[in-house]
Amino acid sequence: MFGPQSSSFVMYDEEFKRINVVIEKLLREANAKVIFLVDKNGQLIAATGATEHLDTTSLASLTAGNIAATGGLAKLIGEKEFSILFHEGEKDNLHISIVASRVILVVIFDQRSSLGLVRLRVKKASDELGTIFADLAKKTEEEAKGGFAQSPFAEITDDDIDNLFK
Amino acid sequence: MSFINYASREINCKIVYYGPGLCGKTTNLQFVYQKTAPEAKGKMISLATETERTLFFDFLPLALGEIRGFKTRFHLYTVPGQVFYDASRKLILKGVDGVVFVADSQEERLDANIESMENLKVNLEEQGYELEKIPFVIQYNKRDLPNVTSLAELRTLLNPDGVPEYEACATTGEGVFETLKEVAKQILIDLKKGSR
Numbered sequence: 499m500f501g502p503q504s505s506s507f508v509m510y511d512e513e514f515k516r517i518n519v520v521i522e523k524l525l526r527e528a529n530a531k532v533i534f535l536v537d538k539n540g541q542l543i544a545a546t547g548a549t550e551h552l553d554t555t556s557l558a559s560l561t562a563g564n565i566a567a568t569g570g571l572a573k574l575i576g577e578k579e580f581s582i583l584f585h586e587g588e589k590d591n592l593h594i595s596i597v598a599s600r601v602i603l604v605v606i607f608d609q610r611s612s613l614g615l616v617r618l619r620v621k622k623a624s625d626e627l628g629t630i631f632a633d634l635a636k637k638t639e640e641e642a643k644g645g646f647a648q649s650p651f652a653e654i655t656d657d658d659i660d661n662l663f664k
Numbered sequence: 665m666s667f668i669n670y671a672s673r674e675i676n677c678k679i680v681y682y683g684p685g686l687c688g689k690t691t692n693l694q695f696v697y698q699k700t701a702p703e704a705k706g707k708m709i710s711l712a713t714e715t716e717r718t719l720f721f722d723f724l725p726l727a728l729g730e731i732r733g734f735k736t737r738f739h740l741y742t743v744p745g746q747v748f749y750d751a752s753r754k755l756i757l758k759g760v761d762g763v764v765f766v767a768d769s770q771e772e773r774l775d776a777n778i779e780s781m782e783n784l785k786v787n788l789e790e791q792g793y794e795l796e797k798i799p800f801v802i803q804y805n806k807r808d809l810p811n812v813t814s815l816a817e818l819r820t821l822l823n824p825d826g827v828p829e830y831e832a833c834a835t836t837g838e839g840v841f842e843t844l845k846e847v848a849k850q851i852l853i854d855l856k857k858g859s860r
Binding site: 506507508509510511514515537538539540541543553555556559560563566567569570650651652653654658659661662663 | 665666667668669670671672675676678706707709711720721723725728729731732733734736739751752754755756758759845848849852853855856858
């Protein structure tokens with residue numbers, strides 16, 4: 499997410515909470531059913547709303563595939579990217595947008611909301627999310643610069659790894 | 665690029681199965697899917713044509729268990745092997761943590777294997793990766809067929825660096841889990857080193 503050369507994408511408790519506050523607010527203000535955030539590689543970052551009957555892992559992976567394919571199309575016609583995608587269904591609709599060139603924000607909504615309202619609220623929430631992800635990038639960089647073995651995996655043993663496959 | 669989530673105590677990694685068309689990438693994933701306990705796997709998604717050829721990718725999420733209190737999840741992807749789907753292959757390699765190259769052992773597919781391996785290197789470089797530096801495993805598939813190239817020759821042509829390699833028959837599952845385990849292990853060892 500922060501370029502192929504960087505280390506792992508790390509999410510900390512503090513930023514995770516801040517992100518959840520923003521998407522929960524967006525869920526209410528946009529009258530949406532479900533909102534989720536995905537990184538461009540297809541990993542689910544956060545989800546809120548009526549997610550219990552949804553396969554969020556698959557949704558995340560397909561959303562990222564969708565954005566990647568659309569991004570490829572954009573480049574072919576000389577655009578940097580298409581920052582918003584909208585899919586209209588019979589009952590539910592999908593509004594997909596790219597936040598701060600880094601993450602994908604997906605809003606699922608039905609007739610209780612409208613495309614206009616969703617677009618308006620997404621715009622505001624995107625700015626807030628952008629700030630959080632900028633903070634997160636800074637924090638990750640500082641931790642990496644610190645040079646200390648902060649990774650929880652620094653101390654894993656070969657046995658730990660072998661145990662996974664038993 | 666792996667995703668470490670301290671909030672939900674999860675670690676997610678992405679494994680891509682690469683190789684020429686009809687070499688058995690999707691079959692590898694299907695076997696893993698069939699043999700994995702329901703609680704450890706998500707839905708397998710195949711974006712394929714009507715004739716069952718992979719159009720964009722197959723996707724299979726797996727949960728392996730916990731390491732030091734972190735749930736480890738692996739997302740398995742395949743690429744479409746047919747030459748003209750190159751644009752899609754590039755997209756799927758984004759953020760990859762480990763690669764499995766599935767070679768088709770049949771004599772008549774030797775050139776296709778070599779071409780696909782070259783293509784893998786080029787596409788990885790475009791994303792800023794070097795094949796030599798990422799977790800990488802080679803699987804020689806279809807060893808059960810009569811007209812196969814010798815292991816020695818495949819090795820010389822496809823594996824000059826001597827990365828871990830396995831013989832396989834993906835339809836019966838032989839070598840499938842060995843391949844997956846090896847690449848997963850390499851990814852975790854990489855994480856341990858903190859190099860990625």
